[in-house]
Amino acid sequence: MSGAARAARAAGVAAVALAVTAGTIGTAGAVGAAPDGDGDARRPGVNRLEGVWQTDGYGIIVEIHGTAFTTYDVTRISCTPGFFSGAQVGAPGRDGTVRYGQSGKAYASSSLTPRGHDRAVYKEDGGASARDLTRLPGGLPAQCRQPAPQDALATFDRFWATFEENYPFFAAKGIDWHAKGAQARAGITPQTSADDLQKILVGLLEPLGDAHTALGRKRPGGGYDGVFGGRRPGTAEPTDEVREQAARAVAAQLLAPEQPFGRGLLGVGELPGGIGYLRVSAFDGYVEDGPYQDHAAELDKALDVLLAHPERLNGVVVDLRLNGGGSDELGLRIAARLTDRPFLAYRKVARNDPADPTRFTRPQPSVVRPAAGTTRYTGPVALLTAGSTVSAGETFTQAMAERRPAPVRIGENTQGVFSDIMFKPVSADFVAVLPNEKFLTRSGSTYDGPGIPPNVRTPVFTPEELTQGRDSALTEARRLLAAGSTRAADAADAADAAADSADATAAAGAR
Template sequence: MALMDSPRCSATTPRQKAPASARATHPNFRATPPMMSPISGQALPTAREVYSPPLAAPRPTHDVVSSGGGSWRKGVLLVLAGLLTACATPHGTSKASTRDEDGVWRSRGYGWLLSVTPEGMRLHQETAAGCYADPSSTAELKEMFGLQEPGPSADVRDFFGAPGETRYRFDRLSALPAGCDTPRTWNALELFDVFRATFAEHYAAFPQRAPDWLARLDAQRSRVTPDMDGRALFTLFADALRSLNDAHVGLMADTLTYEPRPTGTFELLEQASRAMQRPVRDVQREWMRAYRDGILQTVLRGEGHHVGNQRVLWGFAAPRVGYLNLLTMGGFVAGEEGQTPTLAQELAALEPVLDEALTAFAGADAVILDVSNNRGGHDAVARAVAERFTARPRRAYSKWATGAKDVPPQEFTLQPSPRPAFHGPVYVVTSDVTVSAGEVLTLALRALPNVTHVGTATRGAFSDMLMKPLPNGWTVHLSNEHYADARGQDHEARGLPPQRPLEIFKSEDLWHSHAQALRALADSLVPPRP
């Protein structure tokens, strides 16, 4: 097996905020592996440790997974992929193909070398252990870096994909560093060093998850020989990643995949499948169907709406108590065959759904916003939802990348939506399943004085996923960003704790406890009769 040659393959994307065998090109899109499709209870890949034989020669795994739920790559993380189309250019912002932007640029953090010419863009991955070409296409790179603005000096620029989205600061170089474009063969020891350097330079959560992780990885280097078998090297990497148990960390090599082990509710579902001696996917299917049916029948009493490509459920849970459930932060529109919906298309599909629901809630005493089973998606969608519940601008959260020297945190502020909105009491409901962009929505809502956080703590995986193709064609993804709430608190690994605890998924009744908990919450919000 030729596992160590640098591949010349079709494009992969360096950034993703969501789950992933397909490469989500938008930097602020992420999700984590769902147990079940929110569409109709169809089983999806479980978050688990996977060693899938046999390991074939490497090939690019750049298939785009439909966020409509129809196509999933077996044994890898779910990607609710979102490609960003061309956006209107605001004053002072220009397309990244003008002469001022031509040249070679090194990112602060992220480990990127971006080459810009009038003909297009190229990307290289750079670590202390080596530099190599990234197979991303110009079209994909423009989704992330297609807009730019001058930085604090002539040789500094900020590149980004859309106004208001994550900005990446770059410094101009005189030329591409030597060796970056030189074809070469990478042996197992060199791949180990690149893997190690990637985490040392970019992983954001060592203090919370595994403070001595690099030291323990270093102790394994003596086991690696230059001609080490690909499967053995993959297993060594996977064993190292296991202790992080981060929902945004994974490793893929064609049919061989590492994913974090299930915890919390997901672990309970696996235990249930073993106790019932039934396939875990069958159990997951029943659980997700029970979740959906419990909302429609018990919470909404048979009078709810299931819309937005079956990602949204809404109605009245009690007299004058509105209920809105978002299963994802994307996937609200089914893309055309072979196409992934853009962020603009996602928002265009979601906004009318929110309009209808919030118009109906206009006279409500309270609204329950349920994201207890939200698997993530676009941060931009999360902010758009949160803006329906604020009456004035509110600082929501900030973020910054590991290793981004002298780059101030990027601030995100919610602006009141001009569309139908609700500014009364809001109760946002979460669980340990709530993850990624679902957590970002919760983070933003907690900045609002009219919002109360109910349920159990969220998963604690906020960061975008930094997608790093390795020189041999494997792909590793990791959390490299820090998210802080309006008070400056970082909740990575521990999750967002509720202000009003309410057990959502009880171990003794996983199938019905969610509906029972939401029914009780809704009833508690009905004012007593005089």
């Protein structure tokens, strides 16, 4: 897959993610305007959310009016229309919670709950955390009511400011964003074309080496084409040929062909020695079009087959090597089937001060709780990871590190991107894609940049391995799991202890 094609795919993922972030964050109108009196506002069925709100972090203003919502992307120098709009689905709940979704969709995808008169909490279906909102008493800022200039210099300034005020990793990556911005800005003139501006913006993104950064360009028929997508240096997007060869290498070790679920993005199989195998190629896309609950139900079908007889399993391999990300909550859903005790997965923070890159929102913990009313497995687990383990594939890997017994990670470092993606239009032609969050470990560090290291390092789908039909990572997982839970846990614990003094040092730079 070409860089542009991969970027287009990334932009598509971002669009799905932001359908339940930037756009639907304010879909909280109700039938009729909300009364001003507190007594009326407490009555069930009355919209308590009418008005204008601003998120803590994320650079979003939400205007709620009647059953409609409108979003605006804001920086210190600009306010422009957001990417999405939508409408309320159903009546408000007794506590004032409003369910809402995208325009044209019959189902809701998120909720907004008032916390008194001036605060509210937004939660997306499938999201692992919530966002705090504060009412803006003065209403919509005047700047948001004015058309934004569309010339090259204004577009560049909005793009630069969007990253300057939201991106968390300039220091960790050794990037002087001010110097690079000043140098690039000096090359913009009134004659700068859209093609030339595209090259300038891509030139700013490339040194970041961040797979959660991208640039999209409006196409004539509507929508966006990805014209750039970042990547950690030394890693590449797997081609379709590599995926096909990898599937054959895995199949050679399975006792029977894997059983596909989720439109082929999930696969369940059995390895010799009573070891279960679960391939997770993404944490979304399991149904063609439907709410989070439909995706979760499809995942549950795969897990029910994998864990039909947990007492017969001597181990479970979860293969994340070609995982393109998706919903963090679906990852936590798998973890909930692999434990009998609660554990902290991670704590999540987002940049929330445009002028101070060290300021973040309050940490929000995500806790894995044992799934109730269904089968669970608590024995040894091996996780297969690679540079093509991205985003939600990595948050799942990070969460599982806190499980006991700890899984053994085999393969390569993950890609090193964990944040949700923000989708920010900066002009009529261009949209910027970027992260603004950190997923903190128990010690307060992150793995953004270098990725999560394996406990046991092996080749992963190299040309030599694929040519010979080998899969060293899967073979090693079978060996460790066949040796029993103690051997696998010892391998994980010993390697993690060594990694704490090496890889974690680099990861701490992203704190």
